[in-house]
Amino acid sequence: MKLFSHIAMFAAGMLALASCSDKSIGDIDVDDPFVQPGDRAATIEVPLRFHVEKPSLIGKPLVNDIPSRAEGEGDDPTDDPEKAAEEAINDIWVFQYDKNGNQLIVPRFYKVESSEIRKLNIRLAEGNDSHVYVLANTGDETWAQDKDLTTVEKFVSYEYPFTEDNVEMDEDERLLMEGHVESTIRKETDLHPIDIHLTRM
Template sequence: MSYLRKLIDITASTLLLIAAVSCSDNEYIAEVDDPSVQPGDRAATIEVPLRFHVEKPSLIGKPLVNDIPSRAEGDEETDDPEKAAEEAINDIWVFQYDENGNQLIAPRFYKVESSEIRKLNIRLAEGNDSHVYVLANTGDETWAQDKDFTTLEKFVSYEYPFTEDNVEMGKDERLLMEGHVESTIRKETDLHPIDIHLTRM
């Protein structure tokens, strides 16, 4: 009887040890039915408001006609359709890395439904000195899926391919924009929006 009891105790201890080791190997074990979890996430995500600021375009060289006011110099006409097109955000890809430059969450795609929106709720992981990058207006919800952006170094070294077809903006196209911010993400009931300044690529 004591031999059987000893065997049961050893088996139970072994199972507990296996469970403890498997938990410590993962920073976050995803719930299977949690729709907010994606393959590649290394941490649990929380909903965070992101607020966009589109920087003014910078003028490279000098204009062909000097008497045309430049939007880069502060022409703030609200009914200027070209200016509206230059600042429109149709969609964004969000990337997040920890303080060591390792990917915290899988890249996420968000469709921006309104051209007037300047704030959007996204999902980020909690962390100190977190690097959040946004790439706007790829127009492709599968764009990042076949690319290796598992480290910050790989992300910033990626060169977006430009061809003659995408140098000029078509009627239904939007300018590519990029922005990033280094911020500590904390789960709070009154979480302030993360401000991110987007620059045209």
């Protein structure tokens, strides 16, 4: 009779454990609509604010009398379609790594609906010394899905392929930009935007 009692208690314990594991993986609630396969932590909504840096001048300009924004000239405050086009952000991929450089959440794609936007709410995991990378203007919501970018080292060593077809920017294309910030992500009632400075690749 004692053996039967122990078996019954063991079976009940296993059933309880199985029912718990169906609901959560570590600290992640699998019923959370924001959880994605590969996430190692729950995410919270965080405002991200973009700053597009001035272009860097490499070498000398071909024509010396043309002002360059990289030299701090030519910043006419009036509307400039070319300047707006080279600073536009159509979409972003967001990558987050923990303090050891390992992927914390799977890469997420966000469409930027307005060319005027400089702030966007994204989802990040809480953590100390998180490394957040943003890759802007791939124009492809499946771009990161077939790439192994699971560590910071793999991400920064990735070389984006350029061909004769994508050296020049078409009218509906945008310049590729990349930015990185190391920040401690905390859930607060008044979460300040994370500032990220984007440079052209």
